[in-house]
Amino acid sequence: MEYVISQLRYQLTNFDKIPIRFKTTFLWRIILLTVREMDKRLYERYGNTRWWPAETRDEVVIGTILTQNTSWSNVEKAIDQLRLAGCLSLKCICTLESGKLETLIRSAGFFRQKAERLRNLSCSIVSRYGGLEKMITEPREEVEKFLSSQKGVGRETLDSILLYALDFPEFVVDKYTLRIFSRTGIEQEPTIESVKEAVASSGIRDPDALKNLHGMIVYLGKDHCRTKPKCSGCPLLENCQYGHSLNERSAE
Ligand code: SF4
Numbered sequence: 001m002e003y004v005i006s007q008l009r010y011q012l013t014n015f016d017k018i019p020i021r022f023k024t025t026f027l028w029r030i031i032l033l034t035v036r037e038m039d040k041r042l043y044e045r046y047g048n049t050r051w052w053p054a055e056t057r058d059e060v061v062i063g064t065i066l067t068q069n070t071s072w073s074n075v076e077k078a079i080d081q082l083r084l085a086g087c088l089s090l091k092c093i094c095t096l097e098s099g100k101l102e103t104l105i106r107s108a109g110f111f112r113q114k115a116e117r118l119r120n121l122s123c124s125i126v127s128r129y130g131g132l133e134k135m136i137t138e139p140r141e142e143v144e145k146f147l148s149s150q151k152g153v154g155r156e157t158l159d160s161i162l163l164y165a166l167d168f169p170e171f172v173v174d175k176y177t178l179r180i181f182s183r184t185g186i187e188q189e190p191t192i193e194s195v196k197e198a199v200a201s202s203g204i205r206d207p208d209a210l211k212n213l214h215g216m217i218v219y220l221g222k223d224h225c226r227t228k229p230k231c232s233g234c235p236l237l238e239n240c241q242y243g244h245s246l247n248e249r250s251a252e
Contacts, residue, residue, distance in 0.1 A: 033184055033185065033186060039209075041236055042213070042219075042236075049216055051212065051214060052211070053072075056088070056089075057132040057165045057166070058132060058165075059079065060160070062090070062118060063079065064164075064165075065118045066078050066079070067108075068154075069109065070109045070110075074108050077108070081104040081105065081107070090126055091122070093118055094119060096119070098115060102115040105118070113152075116151075117151055120150065120152075121150050121151075124150055140162075143166065143168075144158070144162065147161060147162070156173070159171070163207060163211060164211060169210060170196075171210050172210075172214045174217075176217050176218055177214070178191075180220060180236075182242075183240060183242035183243070184241060185241030186198065
């Protein structure tokens with residue numbers, strides 16, 4: 001209800017800027033876009049994305065470090081090298097010689113820094129928990145505190161590990177999410193915390209549903225809601241504030 005009230009307030013404040021021919025449809029269309037509605041529309045387009053693209057929990061953790069400041073295609077090459085070397089696990093990475101690890105993950109960029117972070121994180125997890133299967137059984141607050149204290153584990157990396165490697169119900173907010181929440185008008189000035197709150201109050205709490213929502217947002221961000229948006233064919237266009245404003249400008 002708070003969301004609807006805030007949307008109404010915003011739309012009414014800006015109502016005089018809307019061309020007359022759009023006034024009758026603008027309000028109800030924008031108001032209808034909630035997190036739930038977005039989830040539904042994205043699911044109709046993308047279905048189950050099976051995001052994060054990894055076969056094991058260890059692979060997820062490795063991917064979260066490798067993906068920092070690089071594209072996923074570069075991460076895939078590094079993951080393939082680790083797989084070919086038979087070292088796609090935290091235990092193996094912990095024992096791998098630094099130079100060898102750097103060579104294997106070179107394609108992911110910043111390879112010296114990433115090799116150091118990956119090795120430190122792997123060894124910390126192995127020495128404290130033995131592995132991720134044990135980590136899952138520990139209290140979430142304790143796990144979160146431990147991970148946050150590790151070098152190279154920032155907010156997005158932490159949330160990705162919590163959700164995708166450990167199955168804790170934590171929504172991952174990345175640049176695509178902030179952009180899409182802002183442009184659609186779900187939130188006018190979204191922050192990581194406000195987006196998490198909006199998703200939590202939508203009732204989407206199941207880890208698998210949270211994983212897929214984030215995956216679908218990544219797909220939409222790549223397919224349509226890029227830096228320069230490609231709104232034509234976007235599954236959210238009908239209810240998107242930014243998409244409508246583009247249409248209005250082109251109709252004028
Ligand atoms: S309609 Fe355009 S601005 Fe809105 S979510 Fe889709 S691509 Fe992004």
